[in-house]
Amino acid sequence: MFKKTYILFGIAILLQTIVFGQTSKDMLHIQGGSYIPLYGRDSVLVTVNDFFMDKLPVTNEQYVDFVKQYPKWQKSNVKRLFADEMYLRNWKNDTILNSTEHLKSPITYVSWFAASKYCECQGKRLPTVDEWEYVAMADEELADARVKKTYNEKILSWYEAPRTNTYEVGRNPENFWGIKDLHGLVWEWTSDFNSILITGESRKDVDKDTNLFCGSAAVGATDLMNYAAFMRYAFRGSITARYNIKNLGFRCVQDMPFE
Amino acid sequence: MKTKQYFLTSCFNWRQAFIAFAFITLTTCSNKDKKEQIEAVDIPVSHEMLAELTAPPHVPTPVGRRKAKKLIVDMEILEEEGEMTNGVSYVYWTFGGSVPGSFIRTRVGDEVEFHLKNHPDNKLPHNIDLHAVNGPGGGAESSFVAPGHEKVFSFKVLNPGLFVYHCATAPVGMHIANGMYGLILVEPEGGLPLVDKEYYLMQGDFYTKGAHGERGLQAFDMQKAIDEKADYVVFNGKVGALTGDNAITANVGETVRLFVGNGGPNLVSSFHVIGEIFDKVHVEGGDLINTNVQTTLIPAGGAAIVEFKVEVPGTFIMVDHSIFRAFNKGALGMLKVEGEEDKKIYSGELRDDIYLPEGGGIQTMPEGDNVVEEAPLQSLEEQLERGKQAYMQTCFACHQSEGQGIPSAFPPLANSDFLNADVNRAIGVVLNGLTGEITVNGETYNSVMTRQSLSPSEIANVLTYVYNSWGNSKKVVTTEMVEKVRNQK
Numbered sequence: 001m002f003k004k005t006y007i008l009f010g011i012a013i014l015l016q017t018i019v020f021g022q023t024s025k026d027m028l029h030i031q032g033g034s035y036i037p038l039y040g041r042d043s044v045l046v047t048v049n050d051f052f053m054d055k056l057p058v059t060n061e062q063y064v065d066f067v068k069q070y071p072k073w074q075k076s077n078v079k080r081l082f083a084d085e086m087y088l089r090n091w092k093n094d095t096i097l098n099s100t101e102h103l104k105s106p107i108t109y110v111s112w113f114a115a116s117k118y119c120e121c122q123g124k125r126l127p128t129v130d131e132w133e134y135v136a137m138a139d140e141e142l143a144d145a146r147v148k149k150t151y152n153e154k155i156l157s158w159y160e161a162p163r164t165n166t167y168e169v170g171r172n173p174e175n176f177w178g179i180k181d182l183h184g185l186v187w188e189w190t191s192d193f194n195s196i197l198i199t200g201e202s203r204k205d206v207d208k209d210t211n212l213f214c215g216s217a218a219v220g221a222t223d224l225m226n227y228a229a230f231m232r233y234a235f236r237g238s239i240t241a242r243y244n245i246k247n248l249g250f251r252c253v254q255d256m257p258f259e
Numbered sequence: 260m261k262t263k264q265y266f267l268t269s270c271f272n273w274r275q276a277f278i279a280f281a282f283i284t285l286t287t288c289s290n291k292d293k294k295e296q297i298e299a300v301d302i303p304v305s306h307e308m309l310a311e312l313t314a315p316p317h318v319p320t321p322v323g324r325r326k327a328k329k330l331i332v333d334m335e336i337l338e339e340e341g342e343m344t345n346g347v348s349y350v351y352w353t354f355g356g357s358v359p360g361s362f363i364r365t366r367v368g369d370e371v372e373f374h375l376k377n378h379p380d381n382k383l384p385h386n387i388d389l390h391a392v393n394g395p396g397g398g399a400e401s402s403f404v405a406p407g408h409e410k411v412f413s414f415k416v417l418n419p420g421l422f423v424y425h426c427a428t429a430p431v432g433m434h435i436a437n438g439m440y441g442l443i444l445v446e447p448e449g450g451l452p453l454v455d456k457e458y459y460l461m462q463g464d465f466y467t468k469g470a471h472g473e474r475g476l477q478a479f480d481m482q483k484a485i486d487e488k489a490d491y492v493v494f495n496g497k498v499g500a501l502t503g504d505n506a507i508t509a510n511v512g513e514t515v516r517l518f519v520g521n522g523g524p525n526l527v528s529s530f531h532v533i534g535e536i537f538d539k540v541h542v543e544g545g546d547l548i549n550t551n552v553q554t555t556l557i558p559a560g561g562a563a564i565v566e567f568k569v570e571v572p573g574t575f576i577m578v579d580h581s582i583f584r585a586f587n588k589g590a591l592g593m594l595k596v597e598g599e600e601d602k603k604i605y606s607g608e609l610r611d612d613i614y615l616p617e618g619g620g621i622q623t624m625p626e627g628d629n630v631v632e633e634a635p636l637q638s639l640e641e642q643l644e645r646g647k648q649a650y651m652q653t654c655f656a657c658h659q660s661e662g663q664g665i666p667s668a669f670p671p672l673a674n675s676d677f678l679n680a681d682v683n684r685a686i687g688v689v690l691n692g693l694t695g696e697i698t699v700n701g702e703t704y705n706s707v708m709t710r711q712s713l714s715p716s717e718i719a720n721v722l723t724y725v726y727n728s729w730g731n732s733k734k735v736v737t738t739e740m741v742e743k744v745r746n747q748k
Contacts, residue, residue, distance in 0.1 A: 086379075086407055149482075156478070156479070159383065160350045160382075160478060162338060162339070187382075227430045227481055230429045230430045231383060231429070231430065234430075235383060237384070237403070238403050238404065238428075239405045243407075246379045247382055247406060
């Protein structure tokens with residue numbers, strides 16, 4: 001009896017070290033704070049708590065390991081409800097990529113369901129839009145670089161450059177938090193990606209949806225110059241959870257453990 | 260007509276006859292009005308048909324007398340790099356792979372089933388707002404499509420006219436500025452009157468990080484777009500899309516119809532064809548027809564149909580008559596007309612006389628060859644730059660972009676033994692022209708090069724450029740050398 005408890009305890013400690021050992025290496029601590037996002041809930045301050053974020057987007061290699069461990073998420077086994085026909089389209093078969101793809105490139109052609117499950121299986125979760133945008137508004141020097149002209153220009157130039165999804169992860173410089181590649185490789189899934197359309201009925205809410213079109217787009221935004229953010233929000237508004245897109249990947253985050 | 264005569268002659272009472280006649284006329288009129296109103300919405304569609312889509316400057320076949328149909332429009336969105344002008348490239352976002360996007364031709368009563376496909380390689384979501392649609396967002400909401408997806412929506416075409424379509428995804432201005440616009444024509448029942456030639460052109464303004472002409476891949480500049488300071492104002496997406504070999508053509512006596520749109524995003528076009536008067540303009544693309552128009556205003560996000568008969572041969576320049584846009588920013592196209600001259604309509608130059616006002620004043624005549632001095636050259640780079648410009652304007656047509664020439668017609672300048680052998684001979688050729696047989700790199704050419712109207716400094720620049728390109732001997736030619744050769748003659 002005593003022995004069993006010790007063993008369990010040992011396993012728990014081991015797990016803890018594995019999980020958080022990994023945390024210190026591949027995940028970085030993001031200190032919470034508050035900011036006004038582009039589509040704030042009526043342009044009010046949004047507060048973000050402390051959390052850990054993956055330094056890099058999830059790679060093809062990591063996803064190969066995942067589907068080997070969880071065959072349910074292999075290309076031929078996945079439920080159509082959770083991922084449409086485009087799921088892992090650039091894979092040769094269930095566990096091998098096409099020869100044109102690189103193992104160190106970010107995983108794309110994954111649905112929101114798949115991305116969520118991946119994070120869940122690592123004891124993590126997808127970031128919220130607020131969390132993602134909070135970290136993504138940093139450049140190399142400032143936690144909030146949105147006022148800088150160069151910040152917006154750099155991001156816009158990526159949005160215009162074709163086929164960046166084939167680059168390997170880690171090619172862009174670390175931002176203020178030490179996080180890489182939030183801009184410059186692929187779009188990333190967020191847990192509540194369709195919440196910009198705000199109310200509970202989200203996508204059904206036509207009035208809010210029109211905010212992304214024509215005239216109302218500009219007057220609805222809190223930061224007129226943040227055109228790059230417009231494009232991200234527009235992108236998120238155009239997708240649904242079972243879509244798999246060539247330029248869309250993800251990374252995971254983790255809450256702070258209770259002290 | 261026969262029945263009416265019969266009716267009139269068989270009647271005794273003229274007054275009654277008149278009233279009856281008036282009644283008939285009135286009722287037919289009101290019938291017609293009512294019929295048209297009902298028509299647009301209630302016109303039945305017979306068959307399904309795949310719409311013909313064309314890239315500018317071409318337009319699909321006229322609808323003619325065809326019945327209203329269910330028209331399938333299949334349009335693909337592509338984000339791709341293209342050439343803005345020599346040496347300058349730009350990432351265009353396009354409907355159907357061209358700027359402006361594919362031309363759509365419909366008739367009143369058609370039911371259009373629109374398939375909007377966003378290519379998987381694209382980065383961004385897009386949609387389409389067609390000004391010909393009666394419905395929220397002009398289709399924008401229903402067509403909002405992520406990369407690698409296809410959206411389908413349909414609409415009934417109710418109003419005849421020429422309409423703009425464009426992308427309306429945030430940030431809208433940027434999507435339009437990158438080339439996401441085009442035209443959709445809605446012809447009335449029975450179609451527009453047939454003409455000899457129809458073409459499609461559309462103006463657009465572009466905003467690049469670098470100044471006009473700065474080489475390399477140029478990114479979109481949001482600040483310039485907001486300030487409305489365009490680097491390029493062009494027809495059909497690029498400088499020179501309608502000039503030189505790309506010019507549109509017609510023959511003397513033909514009637515030309517231009518479907519002219521303006522995608523913007525910012526500038527309003529003062530569309531004008533130099534040396535032509537528009538016989539007919541469908542003002543703003545609608546029903547109103549104005550005649551004998553010199554310049555027609557086309558608002559951003561608007562269009563016009565202009566028609567004119569070409570009476571004499573020649574090259575007619577199409578411009579935005581906000582004229583610096585035409586000659587400095589690219590808003591210039593050409594219509595080449597071939598056929599017999601008609602001296603009665605246009606004589607050409609008849610005489611060149613000296614004009615001396617009575618009483619005489621102090622006359623200073625320009626002296627022979629004196630050309631306005633250019634600013635002095637700072638460096639070899641600058642000389643090469645100017646030389647290249649002169650080359651592209653004067654020599655390019657025959658000797659080609661890489662100096663390769665055209666086999667058995669125009670000798671090559673690249674790696675040319677004839678050129679490198681004697682610099683003074685080369686200067687002489689540009690100054691005085693060259694006729695007769697020569698041998699260049701072992702090939703024999705027997706052709707004519709006319710003397711070129713270049714100033715000595717321009718000749719020095721262009722020859723220096725040629726000598727410093729394509730594997731030639733890297734000589735530097737100075738103005739003095741050119742002067743020396745000229746004075747020998």
